[in-house]
Amino acid sequence: MRHFYVKSTIGKTCGDFNLNDTAGGAGRLDIIARSINSALWLSHSLRRDVNFHTILFGEPNPPIYIEIVGDKVRKVQPDERNITIFIKKAIERFNEGRFTQTTPGIYSGRRTFDEMIEKHKDCDFYLLSEGGADISDVGISDNAFFILGDKEDLTAEEIAVCEKYGAKKVSLGKVPYLSSHCIGFLNVYLDRATEKKSVD
Numbered sequence: 193m194r195h196f197y198v199k200s201t202i203g204k205t206c207g208d209f210n211l212n213d214t215a216g217g218a219g220r221l222d223i224i225a226r227s228i229n230s231a232l233w234l235s236h237s238l239r240r241d242v243n244f245h246t247i248l249f250g251e252p253n254p255p256i257y258i259e260i261v262g263d264k265v266r267k268v269q270p271d272e273r274n275i276t277i278f279i280k281k282a283i284e285r286f287n288e289g290r291f292t293q294t295t296p297g298i299y300s301g302r303r304t305f306d307e308m309i310e311k312h313k314d315c316d317f318y319l320l321s322e323g324g325a326d327i328s329d330v331g332i333s334d335n336a337f338f339i340l341g342d343k344e345d346l347t348a349e350e351i352a353v354c355e356k357y358g359a360k361k362v363s364l365g366k367v368p369y370l371s372s373h374c375i376g377f378l379n380v381y382l383d384r385a386t387e388k389k390s391v392d
């Protein structure tokens with residue numbers, strides 16, 4: 193399995209935003225929609241071995257955790273608008289008392305960053321950071337859980353949680369890239385490593 197988490201620093205936690213204003217009124221949910229596209233889509237199919245995670249920390253009801261399970265997701269199209277419609281449903285159908293499947297393969301519930309990491313403690317965590325060790329020097333496991341910021345990096349408290357769970361800091365170089373571009377690169381980089389292993 194491959195997991196990607198992208199923090200949503202100001203992602204709106206009520207569904208009253210306009211789908212034509214995802215970069216404004218929705219609290220930069222455009223970043224999350226693009227990251228989901230990069231995490232899950234191949235040409236003509238979905239990556240069934242990838243799960244995507246985000247936590248929305250915007251007003252009025254944070255934190256809302258959303259998980260997309262690649263193996264179960266259905267009906268979502270790869271364009272940003274369509275992906276955002278499904279994020280909106282995950283927010284609108286959020287249930288305080290119960291982790292809920294809001295549409296096939298998409299779930300929402302109340303979960304903090306620490307709780308999400310604890311729930312996936314069997315994974316190997318990698319914190320994406322320009323200042324980390326070069327990816328070519330880090331062995332990436334087959335059960336990788338990648339953690340990324342959005343327009344802002346993680347807070348010191350969140351980084352401390354990552355460190356507590358043994359996360360390795362991994363760099364794709366000194367240039368700061370968009371979260372969605374980092375995810376696209378990681379998917380291709382790992383696909384190529386897998387292809388190479390199967391030839392050797």
Ligand SMILES: C[S@@+](CC[C@H](N)C(=O)[O-])C[C@H]1O[C@@H](n2cnc3c(N)ncnc32)[C@H](O)[C@@H]1O
Pocket residue numbers: 319320321322323339340341342343344345346362363364365366367368369370371374
């Ligand atoms: C748009 S960047 C965040 C802000 C960026 N650190 C800056 O100073 O402009 C989004 C996230 O992508 C990841 N990221 C961006 N560039 C990276 C790189 N060169 N190596 C590793 N991770 C990177 C980090 O997790 C970062 O929090």
